[in-house]
Amino acid sequence: MRESIVLDIKDLKSHFFTAKGVAPAVDGVSIQVPAGKIIGVVGESGCGKSMTAMSVMGLLRYPGRVVGGTITLDGRDITHLSAKELSKVRGNEISMIFQEPMTSLNPVYPVGKQVREAILLHQKVSKAEAKERVVEIFRAVGIPEPEKRYYNYPHQLSGGLRQRVMIGMAMVCRPKVMIADEPTTALDVTIEAQILRLMKKLCEEQGTSIILITHNMGVVAEVCDYVYVMYAGKVMEQAETFELFDHTSHPYTRGLLNSIPRLDEKARRLHTIEGVVPNLLHLPEGCSFCTRCSEAKKRCFVERPDLYQVGEEHKVRCFQYEGEA
């Protein structure tokens, strides 16, 4: 994976300053996104996946704040841009798809107009030209009768169509990176496959990189080139997709993979990881996973492990792998 890196997130730290204390929602996350690849970010609810995305987009809101690290987009540091400069970047070079296609479109405007807004904001084209582009992108994302759909209001479209509109809106300016925050969670499984396929196709055609945030290992296996497993604001394991599935190293990743129902094994009950994600205000002193880890040693409770290299593109945050590779 020595391709050119479009988006380089280095040691990103986003903290939430609450009345009860500081919660490190994103705690030193580094993610590298190569051009035209799909990066998966996996983890349980509340482990900082979405917050990482929001931090990158500069959409983090009070009481959350980016407190450290750098975000470099195509060689340009976008960590400290002003609101005005940032709004030129958003939608144009980096864009985002949200979890809920039901609520991420404004109910009072026709969908076509909303997508057109994205074009008019970033490019100097006439309204008629912009409309043509919208119809074009609608066709590209597989919306039937795009000319007619242009004038439809969000409530007139199904969830799958709305998510296609959202993808169209995110792709219409041909951004370098698109962040998809659980884009298929609210959709049923058949539509999920269509949407994922569509995203992968667009990614290949336009050379856009995608950061796919999900908690679904199946989705990861299907479309991602490279995977980051996050837990309590930290990257626990990162590897190429096949490497991750073949040589699963971190106990947490193993737990996640074991939780997937399998057809080739007879099991009465699904495997679970005991416990819940720890409260970010009261993280364990040692490894943040130690309280739920079946392989935790004494050391895990007092010391924090680093990311250790175990393979060429494979890093694990666990003492078991210290000094390997």
Add this chain to the structure above:
Amino acid sequence: MLDHSKEPGTEGLENRQKEQADVSAQLGEADTWKDQLKTLVRQNKLAAFSAVILILFLLAAVFAPIVAPYDHLKQSLTDRLQDPSLAHWLGTDELGRDVLSRVIFGARVSLTIGLVPTLISMAIGTVLGLCAGFYGGKTDFVIMRLADVMLAFPSLLLAMVVMYTMGGGLINIFIALSLVNWAGTARIVRSQTLSLKEKEFVEAARSIGVRQWTIMFRHILPNCLPSLIVLFTLNIPSAILSEASLSFLGIGAQPPSASWGLMAVRGKKYLFSEPWLSIAPSVAIMIVVMAFNFLGDGLRDVLDPYLKEQ
């Protein structure tokens, strides 16, 4: 891994999408403003009737010189205090002016006073409410405390202070009523903005690089419109009543202008001998105020169906 060229089964998929689209298109047709109007007429006859009444009043006000049988300012002392007759349907007042003509011309004053200050105060309230809700923090605190002060203060008293210091007259009534009525609108718009700005479509708008002001006025404001329309129809009668009260107290419209409030107070002296002098303008006020209220209720039911079910 998937093959991305042309999967088998794509045709079936496209067919299904077409079907889906057709269904949504059928559903989609049933939602224009014309249909909403039909729903209003069908569901709430009272609101529709009120709308008709208001339109009649509005027409009478606009075409007052044509509709009114006499000049509303022309005095004729020989004809003073006449009982209702065929010549003067509502009789004449103490200066011999035709009461019906004065009521018709009074609609001009009352409707103008209902509409203009309400529009101004709601515009002020909307902008302030949007800012308070959207920016939050200190902006919110300052604006909302100001609104609290306005709401805590008796509005009629405040309007009286303004009128006393600046003198009577239509323009000053506009200013006085605009000043006292913005706070309610600001509160409602603020509360709606607070919930709307958390919606994902606002986040989505941000994520494509829409600026803050555009988000406020293009994305949040239109979503507040249903409540604003209802609020508008409910604010108008209160403005009309305030004007009537001010005129009744002698600090609103000044004679010889034909304001309903002013006519009611001038007829007070003759309440026992010639009661129509006060009753005619009072009934006019009552009809207009009630019509606006019924219309507002009806509109609310149409624009916000959930409220009705509760």
